[in-house]
Amino acid sequence: MKTARRVPVCILAMVASTLALPGSVAAPVLFRGDAQHTGTCPDSKIPAGEVKWSFQTGNNIRSTPALYKGVGYFGSDDGHLYALDIQTGKLQWKFQAAGAVSSSPAVYHGTVYIEAGDAAFHAVDANIGREKWTVKTDAPIPPDPKLMSNGKWEFEHASPVITGDAVYFGGADGYLYALDPATGKQMWRFKTAGRIRATPAIADGVVYVGSMDGHLYAVDAQTAAPRNGNSRRLETSTSRSARCNPPPLLAMAWSTSAHEMAPSTLSTLRRGH
Numbered sequence: 001m002k003t004a005r006r007v008p009v010c011i012l013a014m015v016a017s018t019l020a021l022p023g024s025v026a027a028p029v030l031f032r033g034d035a036q037h038t039g040t041c042p043d044s045k046i047p048a049g050e051v052k053w054s055f056q057t058g059n060n061i062r063s064t065p066a067l068y069k070g071v072g073y074f075g076s077d078d079g080h081l082y083a084l085d086i087q088t089g090k091l092q093w094k095f096q097a098a099g100a101v102s103s104s105p106a107v108y109h110g111t112v113y114i115e116a117g118d119a120a121f122h123a124v125d126a127n128i129g130r131e132k133w134t135v136k137t138d139a140p141i142p143p144d145p146k147l148m149s150n151g152k153w154e155f156e157h158a159s160p161v162i163t164g165d166a167v168y169f170g171g172a173d174g175y176l177y178a179l180d181p182a183t184g185k186q187m188w189r190f191k192t193a194g195r196i197r198a199t200p201a202i203a204d205g206v207v208y209v210g211s212m213d214g215h216l217y218a219v220d221a222q223t224a225a226p227r228n229g230n231s232r233r234l235e236t237s238t239s240r241s242a243r244c245n246p247p248p249l250l251a252m253a254w255s256t257s258a259h260e261m262a263p264s265t266l267s268t269l270r271r272g273h
Contacts, residue, residue, distance in 0.1 A: 014098075028108040053089030058081065060159075064104040066112070068126065073112050075101025080113050081124060093129030097122055098136075103157035104199075106167070108181060113160045118172040121160070133184035140172035141195050156181060158209075159199045165169040168207055169181065170196025177211050177215070178224065188224040192217060 058078030065074040072086045077100040083092040097115010106113045111132060112124045118140045123132040158170035166178045166187055172195040178187040194213030201208045206227055210216045218227045 009148075028106055035197070048088075055082075055084055055089050056089070059100070059223075060248070062102040063263050064159075065103045065179065066107045068107040071126070073105045073107060073126070075103065075105065075114055075116070077102060079117070080121070081105065081112065081116075081129075095122070095124050095131070098134070103169075104159040106160040108117070108162045109165075109180065110238060113167055113169075114160070115157060115160065115169055115171070116132070121169060121171075121177070121179070123181070123182075134178075135184045135186070137171040138173035138175070141174045141193075143195075151255060156197045158196055161200050161202055165204050168200045170198065170209055170211075173218045174211065174213075176200065176207065176219070176224075178207075178221070184244075185228060190217070190219050190224040 024162050039118075057076035059082070060073065060077045062077065063075035065072040067073075067086055070086055071092060072084045073081065074084075075081050075097070079097055079100055081095040081097055083094070084090065084208065085092060097114065097116035098120035100117050101114055103115045107126055110126045112126050113122070114124070115121050118137070120137060121135045123134070124130065125132055160166075160167050160169040162181060165180070167181045168178050170176050174192045174194055176190040176192065176196060176198060177190070179185065180187060190216065192211035192213050194211040196209060196211050200209035202221060205221050207219050208216065208222050209219075219225065220227060
């Protein structure tokens, strides 16, 4: 019996955590499903394993697709945000971003939101791929060899979260940002001492985010004021992982010997019966 050979960073597009369900058009389409990252998708089915189509980009794909109204949106390290027809894999449009798009997009009210290249945060028209607005971020905090291996293996990037009237994301400049989704106007930003690579989670009016300074922060979603009086940081060395429902479908990081794919190829599986 042949074993599957591992291929670095090959993403399969039938990902339940970013699937827009029928009747949920008004809700944001986010990485891991919602602002609490529950990763649940009640209407999903297990893919049968047969490749339906694939799409080649110019570099590695680390971005999880967001599926919205029949279109899959994802980024590539070639510096583009892509929109594909999820039935055929046909390119609808691509947007030239400020740098590599290694994070996963969020889609809300016809707009795709994405961080790019540790340089900017973009809002792009979901229908035609035209820029609506862009906010530049500050220069990245220099890597700490004790925490970040000099940045050589730092591939993960924070993805945006939308809830209420704000879009939240973390940057390599150490800031947690809250922006107006319609205009890009900064509502507030909260400074940490390290790069923010973790995607924020939001519940009960509080934004929780981890920083590469070794702390987990809890701040008010409206004002960025620290919660619990003067305590704004939780030491991560003694913290335990929060429980959440596992996603019924996962992005796959390998392929079978019959369907080996390159790390710069986006592929989709047919659904099972």
